Amino acid sequence: MSETIIQLEGINFFYNGFQAIDGVSLSIGPGVYGLLGPNGAGKTTLMKVILGHLRPAAGKGRILGSDLDAGLTEVRRCIGYMPESHCLIPGMDAVTLTSYMGELSGMPRQEAIKRAHEVLYYVGLEESRYRMTDTYSSGMKQRLKLALALVHDPELMILDEPTSGMDPGGREEMLQLIVDIAAKGRMNMIISSHILADIEKTCARVLIMNHGRIVSEQQSLDFAGGDTSIFEVGIKGEPGLFLEQLQGIHAETDRRGLLRLHLPPDFPPMSLFRLALDTGVQIRHFRPSRLTLEDAFVTAIGESHAR
Amino acid sequence: MPVKERGYHGWEGSLAPRRLPWFPITLQGIRQVKDKKRAKLLFFFSAFPFLFFLIGVYVASKPELRFLDEITRVINDDSQFFDLFFTRSGLMFVLFLLSVYAGSDLISADLKFNSIQLYLSRPLKPIDYLAGKLAVVMFYLLMFSLVPALLLVAAKLLFSGTWSLGFSTLAAIFVYPFLASLALASLVLLFSSFSANTRLVIVAYVGFFFFTNMLAGILSGVVFNHSALGLLSPERTMRHLAALLFGTKAAMAAPLWVAPLLVVGVSLVALAWTLTRIRRVEV
Numbered sequence: 001m002s003e004t005i006i007q008l009e010g011i012n013f014f015y016n017g018f019q020a021i022d023g024v025s026l027s028i029g030p031g032v033y034g035l036l037g038p039n040g041a042g043k044t045t046l047m048k049v050i051l052g053h054l055r056p057a058a059g060k061g062r063i064l065g066s067d068l069d070a071g072l073t074e075v076r077r078c079i080g081y082m083p084e085s086h087c088l089i090p091g092m093d094a095v096t097l098t099s100y101m102g103e104l105s106g107m108p109r110q111e112a113i114k115r116a117h118e119v120l121y122y123v124g125l126e127e128s129r130y131r132m133t134d135t136y137s138s139g140m141k142q143r144l145k146l147a148l149a150l151v152h153d154p155e156l157m158i159l160d161e162p163t164s165g166m167d168p169g170g171r172e173e174m175l176q177l178i179v180d181i182a183a184k185g186r187m188n189m190i191i192s193s194h195i196l197a198d199i200e201k202t203c204a205r206v207l208i209m210n211h212g213r214i215v216s217e218q219q220s221l222d223f224a225g226g227d228t229s230i231f232e233v234g235i236k237g238e239p240g241l242f243l244e245q246l247q248g249i250h251a252e253t254d255r256r257g258l259l260r261l262h263l264p265p266d267f268p269p270m271s272l273f274r275l276a277l278d279t280g281v282q283i284r285h286f287r288p289s290r291l292t293l294e295d296a297f298v299t300a301i302g303e304s305h306a307r
Numbered sequence: 308m309p310v311k312e313r314g315y316h317g318w319e320g321s322l323a324p325r326r327l328p329w330f331p332i333t334l335q336g337i338r339q340v341k342d343k344k345r346a347k348l349l350f351f352f353s354a355f356p357f358l359f360f361l362i363g364v365y366v367a368s369k370p371e372l373r374f375l376d377e378i379t380r381v382i383n384d385d386s387q388f389f390d391l392f393f394t395r396s397g398l399m400f401v402l403f404l405l406s407v408y409a410g411s412d413l414i415s416a417d418l419k420f421n422s423i424q425l426y427l428s429r430p431l432k433p434i435d436y437l438a439g440k441l442a443v444v445m446f447y448l449l450m451f452s453l454v455p456a457l458l459l460v461a462a463k464l465l466f467s468g469t470w471s472l473g474f475s476t477l478a479a480i481f482v483y484p485f486l487a488s489l490a491l492a493s494l495v496l497l498f499s500s501f502s503a504n505t506r507l508v509i510v511a512y513v514g515f516f517f518f519t520n521m522l523a524g525i526l527s528g529v530v531f532n533h534s535a536l537g538l539l540s541p542e543r544t545m546r547h548l549a550a551l552l553f554g555t556k557a558a559m560a561a562p563l564w565v566a567p568l569l570v571v572g573v574s575l576v577a578l579a580w581t582l583t584r585i586r587r588v589e590v
Contacts, residue, residue, distance in 0.1 A: 051428060053590045073430050077322050081428040087421035091339055103331040104429040106322035115318055122315060134420070148425065153318035177315075184315040 004029055004062070005156060005188050006050060011059035013045055013212075020045040021056065022212035028190065032182045034203030035192040036297060042212035043192040044084060047158050050190070051081055064156060077106055080149030084160040084192075086141050088133045094120055094144055095129045098151050105152035112151070119147040123177060138165035142174065150181065157181070157189045163198055171198075178202045200293045208300040216300035218293070231269055233259045234285025241279040260289055328431055332439025337446055340409045349408055350451075356396040357455035360388075361462055368466035385463075385476045389456060390553040393483055394546045402448050402491055407512060410444040410495035412505040414581070419503035424590040433585045437578065441492050448488035456480045479552035487545055490570050493577035494541075500584040516541060527559075535561035544569050 006028040013021035020042050035043050048054040050063055052072025061068040066075045089097055095116050102112030120129040123143040128136070133144060142165060149157055162178065163171040179202055182189055193199050199206055208216040232254075235242060239259070243251060250262040263269060269288075276283045325331075340346065367382040382388050392398060417423050426436050460480065464470055498512040499505075523540030527533055537543040537559045548566035550557035557563060 048590065051590075053427065073432055074324065075430075076428060077324070077430040079428070083424055083428070085421055085424075087425050089422045089425065090416050090420050091342075096335075100331065100335050101425065101429065104328075104426065104431060106324060106430065107318075107320065111318075111320050118316065152322055181315045184317075186317070 006061070006063050006190075008049075008061035008068075009059055011046075011049060011056045011061060013042075013049060013054055013056050015045075020212050021049065023059070024212070024214055025059075026207060026214055026217075028188075030188050031204045032178075032189040032191065032202055034199035034206040035190055035209060036194065036196065036199050036206055036293075037209035038194060038301065041209040043209055044160055045212075046209070047081075047160055047190065047192055050158065051076060051079065077152070078155040080152065080154035080157040082145045082149040082157070082159045082162055084164060086138070086145075088136075088141065088144065090134050092133060093130045094125055094133055094136075094147070097133055097144070098147050101148045102151040105154075107152055115151055115153075116147075119150045120144075122150070123147045124173065139167060139170040142166055142170070146174070146177065153187075155188060157187055159189065159191045161193055161195075162191060163193070163195060175201050196293045196297060206293065206296070208297055210301050216296065218296050229263045229265065230289040231261050231263060231272070232285060232287050232289045233261055233272065233283060235259065235276070235281045236284050237281035239281060242276060242281045245275050245279055258285060324430070329435040329439035329442065332426070332431075332436065333442040333446065336413065336440060336443030340443065340447060343408070346408075349404065353401045353405060353451045354455070356392065356398040356401060357451075357458065360392050360396060360455075360459055364459060364462045364466055383471075385472050386479075386553040386555055389459075389476060389480055389483075390549045390555045392456065392459065393452070393487070394549045398452060399487070399542060399545060402452055402487060403516065405447050405451060406444055406491040406495040407509055409447045410440075410492060411499055411508045411512060413440045413443060414496055414499040414585070415501075415503055415505045415508045418500070418588065419505075423585065423588045427590045433582055437496070437582050437585060440496055441578070444492035444495060445488050448491060449484055452484035452488060453481065456484060476553060479549075483549055483552050486548060486567065486570050486574075489574045490541065490545075493574040493581070497577040497581045497584075500581045534559040537561075538565060538569060541573075 004027055006026070008027075009025045011021050011024040012019065022042075024042075024046060035046065037043050045054065049056055049068075052063070052068070052075065056068070059068075063072055064075050064078055066072060089100070092100065095113070098116035098120060099109070099112040102115055103109055107115065117129065120126060123146050125140060125143050125147065128140065133141070136144060142162065146159075146162065149159070159178070163174050166174055175198060178189070178191065181187055182202070189202075191199065191202055204219070206216075206218045207214050208218070234257075243259075246261065249264065249267065252260050254260055261272070272286070273283060363378060363382050367379040381391065417426075423436065427433065457480070460472060460477075463472075494515075495512055498508050498515070501511065502508050520540045520542060523537045523543060526539065527536035538547065538561055543559065544566050547557055547559055547561065547563065548570055549555065551563035551566055
């Protein structure tokens with residue numbers, strides 16, 4: 001599982017002089033990747049570069065083994081793209097539209113029709129598959145877009161804000177679908193979102209973007225509670241001396257006034273109590289914490305602003 | 308049923324590149340036009356010029372109807388007959404109506420519903436998208452121009468029992484409807500790419516023909532009194548083209564070679580412009 005799905009080096013892209021992508025280099029292997037960033041970070045632009053819709057001003061790369069410079073029209077046969085904006089072809093029911101998209105990707109017509117029924121059933125549109133798509137609700141359109149991206153069973157799926165406009169129930173089911181597809185379909189995915197929880201729930205690795213740059217790359221497993229070296233500590237008394245003694249240990253104060261201490265592996269957590277005793281403070285709150293994606297996101301964005 | 312119980316299943320087949328990647332767009336477009344409101348009514352009326360000329364061919368083959376001598380003479384002259392069929396039978400108006408009906412919303416509806424990105428996220432280039440849409444309009448225009456012309460050739464052969472058609476006339480029967488359809492299809496697609504509002508597209512497209520015809524009439528007949536200025540009118544240019552292809556008398560003083568140059572030139576410019584507009588659509 002060491003093959004590279006997407007390899008980009010020094011990609012720059014400008015919109016009328018505005019640099020939307022600034023020297024992005026990344027390597028994406030098999031699995032589910034999250035692309036996280038605030039609005040305007042360049043996520044959608046990067047996805048369009050990957051799809052070959054936008055030609056970068058500089059840089060090189062390979063998508064599913066094809067060179068970026070050579071044009072990616074043929075590569076799109078192996079990519080399923082779910083755009084953020086609502087898009088459909090008027091005057092068609094869901095079965096016709098889905099099979100039509102399958103045909104355009106190179107499926108034989110009869111196979112495309114059969115497969116359209118399957119994927120519409122899978123995404124939960126079985127009841128309304130013969131309804132005109134222009135009468136669909138927002139949530140149904142999102143499901144339909146997922147079906148359109150899935151119909152040809154692509155090697156790589158690119159999902160741009162997949163839960164946008166969905167109610168909580170629909171959103172939960174959409175995330176379940178994504179996890180299920182990734183697991184059973186052996187499919188590689190890039191999911192762009194600004195909803196941290198969606199990314200946390202679905203992605204194995206997370207790329208954080210800001211100002212057109214990749215500012216951080218994180219293992220999502222880091223956020224799943226595996227890291228036990230972070231502790232929340234509440235102190236009563238003057239913490240100055242206590243903190244002085246913690247030299248070399250990263251400490252930060254959260255919104256509730258609690259200290260978050262990132263202890264190195266050779267630092268036994270219990271020795272904090274000894275230190276508190278020695279420096280004359282009381283530890284009133286002590287519990288292991290975990291690094292959340294929100295923490296990583298805020299830190300990465302903060303650091304990128306500071307640069 | 309919960310998602311987990313359904314489970315995702317991949318597709319076992321293999322995706323094959325198509326020789327004509329735009330062909331599914333054309334097939335789908337043809338189906339959609341056929342299913343439009345009042346399509347059958349329009350198709351029925353579009354067949355009138357053909358039916359009228361078919362009756363003419365039948366009449367010409369009957370010696371007992373000698374009193375229609377003048378008509379018979381025209382019908383038996385193949386060049387004149389097909390020139391008349393293509394340019395004076397109302398067929399041009401029919402083709403114009405068909406181009407509005409089949410082509411005005413082909414791109415504008417995609418702009419309105421943001422669907423160009425659906426096409427371009429598949430293994431298609433903008434030119435494939437345009438080719439697919441162009442072929443939809445061309446199909447309907449040729450269906451009511453080239454196909455009836457070929458049926459008339461067959462009817463003439465059937466009723467007279469002899470093959471009288473010269474090679475140049477036969478070639479013209481193919482070339483003229485193709486060029487006329489190409490010009491109309493490329494123009495209607497250009498107008499369709501201008502706006503996401505199909506009504507506006509129709510008004511602009513009809514207005515363009517109305518305005519150019521009127522302008523050609525005023526400039527050639529009133530202001531400059533020079534018939535060559537009639538080339539500003541698409542309809543008169545098409546008649547000029549027919550005169551060249553069928554070897555009949557031209558109504559304008561302009562050289563005959565100007566007509567194909569204009570028709571092909573306008574078509575190519577319209578297609579290039581449309582392609583630029585499709586490429587500019589934010590995908």
